[in-house]
Amino acid sequence: MSTPGTLHSWVSRWCRNGSASSDRPAEPAQVERMRESERAELERLRREMSEKNKRIRELEMERDVLKRCMVLWVK
Known part of the structure; x- marks a missing residue:
């Protein structure tokens, strides 16, 4: 123990x-x-994640704009 x-x-x-x-x-x-191939893969994945995060932020902004438009349209 x-x-x-x-x-x-x-x-x-x-x-x-x-x-x-x-x-x-x-x-x-x-x-x-770290092998060169692993380093390259890590760099590629980081770039890919950065691009996806940027796209997520853009889509969230579009969603927020549409929500505001719906509020104005309903009134």
């Missing part, structure tokens, strides 16, 4: 080393290394 101290120790190691099972730091090259 684990004690709260054990959990604290694991969390501390994870924050310090990137691994709960080892007291020595993980190799920086392994932790931060």
Whole structure:
């Protein structure tokens, strides 16, 4: 059975080393290394998300304008 101290120790190691099972730091090259294809895919997905968020904002503005028009038309 684990004690709260054990959990604290694991969390501390994870924050310090990137691994709960080892007291020595993980190799920086392994932790931060991203293949060029992964980096390109991440960049593409970020661009795509940005475009979609822009389109969502445009559609929300159009919806708000139509709501206002309906209020004026009903009166």
